Structure formats: structure tokens, C-alpha cells
Amino acid sequence: MTYSPLRFLPTILKKSRPIHLVMFVTKVCNARCPFCFYLEDANFSLEEGDMSMEEITQVSKSLGTMLWIAFSGGEVFLRKDLPQIAQTFYKNNKPSIMFFPTNGIQADRILATTEEILKTCPKTAVTVKISIDAIGDLHSQMRGVKNTFENCVKTYEALNPLLDKYPNFDLAVNTVFAQANQDHVAEVIEYVRKWRVTTHTLSLARGDLKNPEWKNVNMELYRKHVDRLAKEMRSGDHPIYRFWGGRIKAAQDIIQREMIYKTAVEGRWQTPCYAGRINVTVTHDGKLYPCEELSEDFRIADMRKEGSFDIQKWLHSDRANQIKQRIDNGCFCTHECYAMTNLLFNPKLSAKILSGAMKLPKAKGPRPAAKPTA
Numbered sequence: 001m002t003y004s005p006l007r008f009l010p011t012i013l014k015k016s017r018p019i020h021l022v023m024f025v026t027k028v029c030n031a032r033c034p035f036c037f038y039l040e041d042a043n044f045s046l047e048e049g050d051m052s053m054e055e056i057t058q059v060s061k062s063l064g065t066m067l068w069i070a071f072s073g074g075e076v077f078l079r080k081d082l083p084q085i086a087q088t089f090y091k092n093n094k095p096s097i098m099f100f101p102t103n104g105i106q107a108d109r110i111l112a113t114t115e116e117i118l119k120t121c122p123k124t125a126v127t128v129k130i131s132i133d134a135i136g137d138l139h140s141q142m143r144g145v146k147n148t149f150e151n152c153v154k155t156y157e158a159l160n161p162l163l164d165k166y167p168n169f170d171l172a173v174n175t176v177f178a179q180a181n182q183d184h185v186a187e188v189i190e191y192v193r194k195w196r197v198t199t200h201t202l203s204l205a206r207g208d209l210k211n212p213e214w215k216n217v218n219m220e221l222y223r224k225h226v227d228r229l230a231k232e233m234r235s236g237d238h239p240i241y242r243f244w245g246g247r248i249k250a251a252q253d254i255i256q257r258e259m260i261y262k263t264a265v266e267g268r269w270q271t272p273c274y275a276g277r278i279n280v281t282v283t284h285d286g287k288l289y290p291c292e293e294l295s296e297d298f299r300i301a302d303m304r305k306e307g308s309f310d311i312q313k314w315l316h317s318d319r320a321n322q323i324k325q326r327i328d329n330g331c332f333c334t335h336e337c338y339a340m341t342n343l344l345f346n347p348k349l350s351a352k353i354l355s356g357a358m359k360l361p362k363a364k365g366p367r368p369a370a371k372p373t374a
């Protein structure tokens, strides 16, 4: 039994505090993806500057119970004390979900760390999401390191048995939809269908990239893929989403992908954004933002420099209020993680998701995840 997401139903009406944290734990990475926000950083391979365990503990203690903590980087599994970081949030924030994205390069390390987290955080759903952008060499080229694809397969094979051992474990895959791989995404979808994963997400390349050409994608092709996935979900002919609440997640993904397509094509706001209210982002060096839009203009606080890691205090500051007002005036983007909470906690759209979920058939499959408890 894992901590129930239903604890956060009142947030649909009252958005008084953060329930979703994106926590960058390191900027260190063993890949060189051209679509990474941190690629410009000269100290790409040094841990120097990453928040200490003590600073992270202060962040955790300043927050209440959390729905979702998404760790980010860099490669999160390169941070040696990742299990201790997860345990700190587990103890202080009782998160329903902890999410660990990975480039899948170091299977042994990812396996050992994941198992330690699963053992010590049994009441949280622990999701490891492997990045697969293409099959074979193209994926390794996109990630800038030889044999990355083969290593991702090893990581999947190493983690797969944990699904039978830990009811709170989820395996997932993400594919970046970028100019370099957009013609190969169908192949990736077919490949991943054979894996025991609970979700396969598509993320449009976004942000301030060194080579903005990566974001220059064919949106009609994106539409074709998301329409196909939606059709499969509606017919029940979909091998994933086999977990408690899977139909709600599937309905949300259908609506979310349609909304992301519209946002990108029309270049405008589709729904209010709750960044800075229920969602917050903390960078590896302790800067607080409403979201991953990491420009100076959006920075709420440099918590390390300003001597306090009390997130709730910063979110009620004048600066935070000004930023939230700017967001309310029609800020838009295609960031999938934020789109998810913006949909689920919007009263009108959450009702639409629920009615959409009731019309979906149950996905077939061998392993439903543990049922959450209150």
C-alpha cells in the first residue's frame, strides 16, 4: 500500500501550497545530450555547487506532504547520496510518487540505488524512467555517448525483476520528440510495447537549447503519434497503463497531448498554469523557480545566497507574487510535467479527465501496481 494521491483532492479547489517539487540534485552527467538545459555549463562534470544534504533537508522540512517529487539533473543516479536524499523526502513529506529519470548508462549503479530506495521508501510509488529516443546507434548519437542504447537495454533488463519483488516499483520510458529522431518515434513506440513498462511518454524538445534547431519539429507528425496512442487506449489495445489509477493517467495523457499540440501550433496559452503555487522547481545550486523556465526573470530566490531554504516563505514573498501575476497573464509552454498538474488540479479539466477515464477500457496486463492507501 502506497500513500494515496487522493489526499490531494482538496488542492483542486484550494491551491495554497506546493504539492509537486522538481528537485535538481546535480548538474553532473555522463551523457552529452544537445537538448539539455545544462549543456552550456562549463563545470558539467564537477559536483561542486550541488546542494549539500543539509541544504536539501532544509528544503524538505519546509514543505508539507507531497504528491509528487521529481528528481532531475544531470544524471540523478550519479549523486552518491541519492538514497539518503530520497529517504529524507520520504520521512518529511510522505510523497505519493518519487520519480527518477535516467539516461540508463550505468545499469549496475542504477539497479543498486533503485533497490536501496525501494527498500527504504516502501509506502511511496518509486518510478524510474529510462530515456529512449531511437533504436540503436541513433539513440547513442543523440545522447553523445557510444553504446548508450545498449546500456539502456541492460538497465531495463536489470530493473525488470524488481517489478515482481517490490509492489511500489514502476518502470517507465520517455522519448524526446526532436528534429533528429522525429521520423523514428514510431519504431521506438513499437519497441517499447514489448517491455514491461507502465507508461511511455513523449516529451517535445523545449527550453533554451544550444542548438534551437532541435526544437524545430513536424507537429503534424507529433499529432499522428499521439492520435494513434489515444486510439489504442480507447480500444483497450494498449499494453501499458497497467496500474492502479491507470485509466485516469491514460485519460489525462490523451487530453494533455492534445493540449500540448494546440499550445505548440497556436503558440498561445490553453489553460491556467499553477507554477509557483502547487508546483516549484529547485536547481542543483539552491535557486527557487516556479518551473524549469530558468531565466533570471523567473527566479523567486537564490536560497543559498539569501540564507534561507524555506520554500513556503519564499512563495509568499513580493517577488513570488509578481512572478505569479506574470504567469497568470498568459504564460505558456509545452512542459509535460507541469501540464499534468495543471490539468489534474483544474476543476473543469479534472472533471473531464474523470469522465474520460470512465469511458476507457482497463488496459490488459500481468502486473497491476500496489493499491494506494489513505
Ligand code: SF4
Pocket: 273, 274, 275, 290, 291, 292, 293, 327, 331, 332, 333, 334, 335, 338
Ligand atoms: S506556462 Fe510553462 S513556462 Fe510558464 S510558468 Fe507554467 S510551466 Fe513555467
